Amino acid sequence: MKYRHLFFDLDHTLWDFEANADETLRHLFELHELGRYGTFTAEEFIRVYSDINHGLWRLYQGGKITQQQLRATRFPRTFVKLGLTEADAPAEMSGQFTDLLPHKTAVFPYTYEVLDYLRDKGYVLHLITNGFKEIQYVKLNSARLTDYFREIVTSECCGHLKPDARIFRHALERSGATAPESLMIGDNLECDVLGAYNAGIDQVYFNPEKRRHLAQTTYEISCLSELKNIL
Structure with missing residues (x-):
């Protein structure tokens, strides 16, 4: 693995x-x-x-x-x-x-199926978000997502916003993970992909609308189900 x-x-x-x-x-x-x-x-x-x-x-x-x-x-x-x-x-x-x-409770297609699959395969799941802490926790609870994640890191809790590499390093420290064994999955080329890259973390660019770009990413998917082909 x-x-x-x-x-x-x-x-x-x-x-x-x-x-x-x-x-x-x-x-x-x-x-x-x-x-x-x-x-x-x-x-x-x-x-x-x-x-x-x-x-x-x-x-x-x-x-x-x-x-x-x-x-x-x-x-x-x-x-x-x-x-x-x-x-x-x-x-x-x-x-x-x-x-x-x-x-509100709408999630992207295959969200629950993929999170169940990854958890069952033994991956440890975490969250890194720039959203406001009190709002993000309500979202997670309303959409029945909270229990999937061991660590939930918000920009407010560490004082740095993605793409600042410090929020990623903070997340690694909180989770007890190292950069080489970690993977960041997100939709934003700057905040998620570049931010993770600058922290030495591989990335999956989630691009459901298949927008054209010139960025270099470790992986790219247009549907969450495609994570099963990577992990």
Whole structure:
């Protein structure tokens, strides 16, 4: 067994962030009767929010904004982009989104089957995530994923965000693993693949949309079931 310790990302790798966020945003669109403006649809609201949120997350991961700034600005910016004002964004919407989203349970195809397979084969499973600690644990519990992982490492718990190699080294230390016997599985070329590479850890790039890229990865898959061909 070349690898013994497997480190997974959570959002966009196991837990289907886009599907769960879409469901939550559609609920908020209806709850706050945003259709009354008549200038954008629920689909447009979701698309604009998603673009803004992704941009803010890149800033957060780069250390350029705080968690509080991310949460406070993503909905007001969405409303402005949709032709309204920051004041039109309901003050409670950000908190409602944060409260509702983690309870959604959509995961990527074969998530449970693959995690069962890997655990039964004797691999030790861990998680490394940049997500906010309190939210990530709710996601894991809601989606029945918590018990699969021995160590759950969040950026908040160690003070460093992926792709900083220090969060990977912290995860190795916490799990009692060495880099040569470890493998990182994640969807983000910078945070997961490059970050793990810089820590001396082999990587699996999870690329379900088969995006073209020039990055060098140890392995690449488009479906989690393909991990069975590697491990």
